[in-house]
Amino acid sequence: MDRVKDSKQPAEERIKNFNEVAHGYTEKQAVAEAGRCLQCKKPPCVKGCPVEIDIPGFIKKIKEKKFEEALDVIYKTNLLPAVCGRVCPQETQCEILCVLGKKGAPVAIGKLERFVADRGGKSMSCPVASAGAAAGQKVAVVGSGPAGLTCAAELAKCGVKVTVFEALHAPGGVLIYGIPEFRLPKKTVNGEIELLEKLGAEIKTDVIVGRTVTIDDVFEMGYKAVFIGSGAGLPSFMGVPGENLLRVYSANEFLTRVNLMKGYLFPEYDTPVTTGEKVAVIGGGNVAMDSARSALRLGAKEVTVLYRRTGKEMPARKEEFEHAVEEGIKFVFLVQPLEVIGDENGYVKGIKVIHNKLGEPDESGRCRPVPVEGTEEVLPVDSVIVAIGQNPSPLIPLTYKKLATGRKGNIIVNDETCETNIPGIFAGGDIATGAATVISAMGMGRTAAKSIMKYLSAKKD
Numbered sequence: 001m002d003r004v005k006d007s008k009q010p011a012e013e014r015i016k017n018f019n020e021v022a023h024g025y026t027e028k029q030a031v032a033e034a035g036r037c038l039q040c041k042k043p044p045c046v047k048g049c050p051v052e053i054d055i056p057g058f059i060k061k062i063k064e065k066k067f068e069e070a071l072d073v074i075y076k077t078n079l080l081p082a083v084c085g086r087v088c089p090q091e092t093q094c095e096i097l098c099v100l101g102k103k104g105a106p107v108a109i110g111k112l113e114r115f116v117a118d119r120g121g122k123s124m125s126c127p128v129a130s131a132g133a134a135a136g137q138k139v140a141v142v143g144s145g146p147a148g149l150t151c152a153a154e155l156a157k158c159g160v161k162v163t164v165f166e167a168l169h170a171p172g173g174v175l176i177y178g179i180p181e182f183r184l185p186k187k188t189v190n191g192e193i194e195l196l197e198k199l200g201a202e203i204k205t206d207v208i209v210g211r212t213v214t215i216d217d218v219f220e221m222g223y224k225a226v227f228i229g230s231g232a233g234l235p236s237f238m239g240v241p242g243e244n245l246l247r248v249y250s251a252n253e254f255l256t257r258v259n260l261m262k263g264y265l266f267p268e269y270d271t272p273v274t275t276g277e278k279v280a281v282i283g284g285g286n287v288a289m290d291s292a293r294s295a296l297r298l299g300a301k302e303v304t305v306l307y308r309r310t311g312k313e314m315p316a317r318k319e320e321f322e323h324a325v326e327e328g329i330k331f332v333f334l335v336q337p338l339e340v341i342g343d344e345n346g347y348v349k350g351i352k353v354i355h356n357k358l359g360e361p362d363e364s365g366r367c368r369p370v371p372v373e374g375t376e377e378v379l380p381v382d383s384v385i386v387a388i389g390q391n392p393s394p395l396i397p398l399t400y401k402k403l404a405t406g407r408k409g410n411i412i413v414n415d416e417t418c419e420t421n422i423p424g425i426f427a428g429g430d431i432a433t434g435a436a437t438v439i440s441a442m443g444m445g446r447t448a449a450k451s452i453m454k455y456l457s458a459k460k461d
Contacts, residue, residue: 031062039056139160161200166207232430257271288385313366338353352377392431411431418448
């Protein structure tokens, strides 16, 4: 009943490169792991998947060595299996509901999904659904992150003419600019985006909806509906003195420079990213892990993650935390920054922190960190990366004020349909929820596509 383990780069080697850490299953390993699935008649794992993949169905095909058919099963509800297999938090979604997990390790659903996608992606084409009443009508999708790509794929499969508008110079959203190469290779993302284009969707980069064109312009161009999936690209800061010093980065800027602008290949690409020898990363989520591990690969000799709670409360995936520890990343828990300290030239030279103890639970259900007076200290560092969360991108709500928004700047939508308060405008992903997971954004994109189909069909009637 033990889970089949895949191989990965040794820590002492991978900290010197940006190549993918996990190697993934071989055919033999995948078939063996698929054989562990109990093929439940009422599979609870499916209930944990935001895009409702037929998990026992594709695993059964793997066991039978029908790998292309396994990919067909996944493609019915998910066009991004190679992405999801790598970055989705399966351990808290589908796998946590696996029956095997009650007495041992659950089936490695994510690793099996990745195996199928990596093996079959080169030769497969996505099955197109029969055209519905909305076929031929034009829909605009704002943002090419996981929500936008999923919405566009579902619409394109039904014959809708979809145009995806992307503000940056490369499509993929957070999949491209926010997740490092060693966790999600760019070629993997690009391969799945190419599949979307094969379905007939058009992707236009360097178009900033809200600046280059407005929402009203989009409707005037003949689009009958708009899906907004512009993500959570607005960084949060600590609000402490010294955050404007040189070598203080938001995680958004740091990871964008490293990933999308290929700072990790400097000087081959003209995007220098300097860290110095000692780096402090503030935060405890996956973005903090990505930032810390990227800084190490860029040449930092010592990288320390500072988190205000304990490791138990840290929101990062267990696997990412374990990889960081293997690579030599240091963790200091129960501390929070009070000030970033600079030298005479305006560069970071230290960070002043105070130690915490855990108090009563807050609205998140986690124990609130309470500062302990008299425990302040200064840690010598050369740079600080702030990874304490992202907020919804503000541009569209600021330039199209008809949209109802929440207190954090998120676009308010109907949870069941992803409709906004404006007919014909839908939204989903981080712009609606705040920073969340790739798969939850995809789930909203799929929900929105269904709603848009109904909306277009009703208008045509």
